[in-house]
Amino acid sequence: xxxxxxxxxxxxxxxxxxxxxxxxxxxxxxxxxxxxxxxxxxxxxxxxxxxxxxxxxxxxxxxxxxxxxxxxxxxxxxxxxxxxxxxxxxxxxxxxxxxxxxxxxxxxxxxxxxxxxxxxxxxxxxxxxxxxxxxxxxxxxxxxxxxxxxxxxxxxxxxxxxxxxxxxxxxxxxxxxxxxxxxxxxxxxxxxxxxxxxxxxxxxxxxxxxxxxxxxxxxxxxxxxxxxxxxxxxxxxxxxxxxxxxxxxxxxxxxxxxxxxxxxxxxxxxxxxxxxxxxxxxxxxxxxxxxxxxxxxxxxxxxxxxxxxxxxxxxxxxxxxxxxx
Amino acid sequence: xxxxxxxxxxxxxxxxxxxxxxxxxxxxxxxxxxxxxxxxxxxxxxxxxxxxxxxxxxxxxxxxxxxxxxxxxxxxxxxxxxxxxxxxxxxxxxxxxxxxxxxxxxxxxxxxxxxxxxxxxxxxxxxxxxxxxxxxxxxxxxxxxxxxxxxxxxxxxxxxxxxxxxxxxxxxxxxxxxxxxxxxxxxxxxxxxxxxxxxxxxxxxxxxxxxxxxxxxxxxxx
Numbered sequence: 001x002x003x004x005x006x007x008x009x010x011x012x013x014x015x016x017x018x019x020x021x022x023x024x025x026x027x028x029x030x031x032x033x034x035x036x037x038x039x040x041x042x043x044x045x046x047x048x049x050x051x052x053x054x055x056x057x058x059x060x061x062x063x064x065x066x067x068x069x070x071x072x073x074x075x076x077x078x079x080x081x082x083x084x085x086x087x088x089x090x091x092x093x094x095x096x097x098x099x100x101x102x103x104x105x106x107x108x109x110x111x112x113x114x115x116x117x118x119x120x121x122x123x124x125x126x127x128x129x130x131x132x133x134x135x136x137x138x139x140x141x142x143x144x145x146x147x148x149x150x151x152x153x154x155x156x157x158x159x160x161x162x163x164x165x166x167x168x169x170x171x172x173x174x175x176x177x178x179x180x181x182x183x184x185x186x187x188x189x190x191x192x193x194x195x196x197x198x199x200x201x202x203x204x205x206x207x208x209x210x211x212x213x214x215x216x217x218x219x220x221x222x223x224x225x226x227x228x229x230x231x232x233x234x235x236x237x238x239x240x241x242x243x244x245x246x247x248x249x250x251x252x253x254x255x256x257x258x259x260x261x262x263x264x265x266x267x268x269x270x271x272x273x274x275x276x277x278x279x280x281x282x283x284x285x286x287x288x289x290x291x292x293x294x295x296x297x298x299x300x301x302x303x304x305x306x307x308x309x310x311x312x313x314x315x316x317x318x319x320x321x322x323x324x325x
Numbered sequence: 326x327x328x329x330x331x332x333x334x335x336x337x338x339x340x341x342x343x344x345x346x347x348x349x350x351x352x353x354x355x356x357x358x359x360x361x362x363x364x365x366x367x368x369x370x371x372x373x374x375x376x377x378x379x380x381x382x383x384x385x386x387x388x389x390x391x392x393x394x395x396x397x398x399x400x401x402x403x404x405x406x407x408x409x410x411x412x413x414x415x416x417x418x419x420x421x422x423x424x425x426x427x428x429x430x431x432x433x434x435x436x437x438x439x440x441x442x443x444x445x446x447x448x449x450x451x452x453x454x455x456x457x458x459x460x461x462x463x464x465x466x467x468x469x470x471x472x473x474x475x476x477x478x479x480x481x482x483x484x485x486x487x488x489x490x491x492x493x494x495x496x497x498x499x500x501x502x503x504x505x506x507x508x509x510x511x512x513x514x515x516x517x518x519x520x521x522x523x524x525x526x527x528x529x530x531x532x533x534x535x536x537x538x539x540x541x542x543x544x545x546x547x
Contacts, residue, residue, distance in 0.1 A: 022433075026435065030433065226414075227416050227418075230427070231427065231431060232400075233403065233414070234404070234428045234475070235403035235432070236400060237397075237400045238400075
């Protein structure tokens with residue numbers, strides 16, 4: 001462009017560099033302009049924008065809430081895992097010294113984390129206490145209860161526990177190993193069911209957000225049809241045409257995410273008191289889960305991303321229709 | 326600058342808008358394209374702008390077969406062409422200044438440089454004092470001049486105009502044509518589709534005449 005007669009090679013390289021950097025600067029400038037411009041357009045129709053964001057928020061609240069509940073159930077799960085133990089009942093004729101040896105033998109198994117010996121007498125005492133049948137049992141001449149060893153396994157997966165039980169039953173002096181896995185398995189299945197339901201809901205409602213944003217952006221595209229046509233005629237790239245709408249979509253998504261976050265916090269506070277009271281009446285400590293920083297960031301990030309994606313789909317469809325032929 | 330080689334255009338497989346069009350335009354030429362409405366003037370311009378693709382033949386602009394352009398290259402091709410539309414195609418939600426600045430904004434021209442060029446273009450069409458006005462506040466003739474300023478603001482090497490004086494009175498039409506001649510004088514190739522035969526006859530430029538999609542006359546400049 002500049003009319004210098006003998007451009008030195010070095011200057012050529014530098015001018016190429018400035019051209020690239022000026023292109024980058026103009027690109028950033030357009031991004032900034034469209035970011036603010038799309039926000040202004042949203043603010044120009046505050047009620048309409050708010051309603052769109054609220055629709056997005058409602059679609060996000062249900063899967064997010066379910067996810068929170070499952071997350072806290074996973075904590076509960078971990079606590080329950082610790083109480084997954086096996087009970088090895090020793091043979092009836094085993095005396096206390098033998099029982100202690102067997103206890104040590106069981107504790108030496110590589111899959112065993114800890115053992116606790118309950119002698120026949122201790123077992124009786126516990127039984128009497130828990131049933132309040134001290135008088136009736138006291139009248140028995142012989143202690144009918146065998147000594148037992150409570151074993152906590154290292155691995156708490158049902159299959160591992162079952163394998164360990166088989167192993168321990170082979171130890172001499174052990175009569176029978178009892179384990180109550182049914183409830184652990186049921187809980188695991190319930191948790192798995194919950195996870196799948198949450199995933200299905202998240203996918204469905206995520207699609208819902210895409211549709212809400214897509215439809216809103218489609219209308220915006222429709223109302224700026226002439227503008228799109230004109231800028232395309234005078235050399236706008238698809239990226240240029242798309243940009244303001246992508247920002248609108250991202251704003252809708254972010255707004256919807258923030259509203260969803262507010263709804264979740266409000267709902268959490270509203271339910272906190274009765275839930276705590278209910279848990280205490282069962283003698284348990286359970287408080288409603290809250291969105292932590294990472295959870296909040298995930299919520300806002302995915303809602304913004306969904307908004308962006310919905311806008312992308314809507315604008316791209318329009319641009320594809322405009323192509324000649 | 327422009328070469329049509331046996332170009333035909335059919336719509337929907339039956340209607341033949343253009344048939345066997347063959348002509349060349351040199352760089353720096355100014356010429357008119359005439360014919361009744363429906364003769365194919367707009368189709369021909371749309372082919373040059375690559376809003377449509379020929380059904381047959383080749384359209385070359387600046388030596389390139391524009392049918393071969395990948396659709397991602399088309400925007401950059403269009404930036405080399407200034408287009409003036411019969412219905413102006415101004416954006417009514419922004420000022421005259423921002424309408425004229427639009428091509429520069431699309432090309433990412435730095436704002437200070439853009440302002441300089443927008444003012445120069447507005448000055449050329451005599452509307453510098455209206456830069457803050459909205460298109461709706463302007464007369465038809467003024468709107469058309471804004472359209473011309475927008476078409477020339479990035480100094481295109483080719484300027485196309487589709488019935489630029491369509492709804493204007495004779496005096497305004499003559500003014501607009503004088504503008505086009507000014508741009509032609511500084512080296513811009515100018516091609517104007519018009520059916521204002523009286524005006525065209527007075528201006529003594531080359532005239533291509535279309536009838537029912539065929540090129541029936543090619544009168545050299547008098």
